[in-house]
Amino acid sequence: MLTSQRKALILDRLRRDGQVIAKALADDLSLSEDTIRRDLREMAAEKLLKRVHGGALPLSPDLPDFSARQAVSSEEKRRLGAFAAGMIKSGQTAFLDGGTTNAEIARRLPKDLAVTIVTHSPTITGELEHHPVAEVILIGGKLYKHSMVATGAAAMAAIASIRADIFFLGVTAIHPAHGFSTGDFEEAAIKRHIAQCSAETYVLATAEKLDAASPCQILPIKGVSGLIVPSDIPEERLAPYRNAGVPIFLA
CATH class of the missing domain: 3.40.50.1360 (Rossmann fold)
Known part of the structure; x- marks a missing residue:
């Protein structure tokens, strides 16, 4: 599976479930947990999600005054x-x-x-x-x-x-x-x-x-x-x- 496909799937999971658990997703896709964690780190840097211990959550919107x-x-x-x-x-x-x-x-x-x-x-x-x-x-x-x-x-x-x-x-x-x-x-x-x-x-x-x-x-x-x-x-x-x-x- 291409990196872009994995990231699109991660965003779909976030929209559907409200969270992504790195280990569970790695098991579902028969990939290493390190691969999923790397994807999550890159997506967090791109401001697509919020990294948390063990996975990710949807991004919290900015709150300007x-x-x-x-x-x-x-x-x-x-x-x-x-x-x-x-x-x-x-x-x-x-x-x-x-x-x-x-x-x-x-x-x-x-x-x-x-x-x-x-x-x-x-x-x-x-x-x-x-x-x-x-x-x-x-x-x-x-x-x-x-x-x-x-x-x-x-x-x-x-x-x-x-x-x-x-x-x-x-x-x-x-x-x-x-x-x-x-x-x-x-x-x-x-x-x-x-x-x-x-x-x-x-x-x-x-x-x-x-x-x-x-x-x-x-x-x-x-x-x-x-x-x-x-x-x-x-x-x-x-x-x-x-x-x-x-x-x-x-x-």
Whole structure:
């Protein structure tokens, strides 16, 4: 088997299983464990995976600060935001998580839409300043500056008193085996709590968030009502998520 074929197989295993065990893969392919370990080292240097003792895990995405992410307003994010905004109906209570993609939802809400928007992100509330008929509820607490959202016990208690019709969850990574994840333990707990207090939960995902895993799981892959992705993502990348039973919406 050629080196390129082995590396393609390793990436397929990572997408499918969420991990690669060097010894098990070597046994499956009737190769030496040293050969597989060498492949994993090279792939880690190429930033294709994360090396760990005995094997490899999917790469954790970089976490630039909020200001850096805010400066990138891609056409992908705008399409996702417009699609999600169209899902919010008059009279509903919608919870918007923090993040630059969810900010696009707020920007694209019709100005005459009578809804209640709940958020724990002060930056999201700023986007809703010129929506005269929208009720806006800002959840307070300890500010997690990286994502500009409130966390902690006070935020948890306030969220528990609200039942949202729809929640748009922000994540840093999505994987068929590892589910939806983010880089901070406290933020993951808040996101999970909001989902538990909401009738439906949807995730807007740009292409780079797929097939990756961050340290802190928010929800398993079947824990959301749907995944909203750009329409130009190849079907072969979406197949593992469809096979896992996640409804996918193309924006």
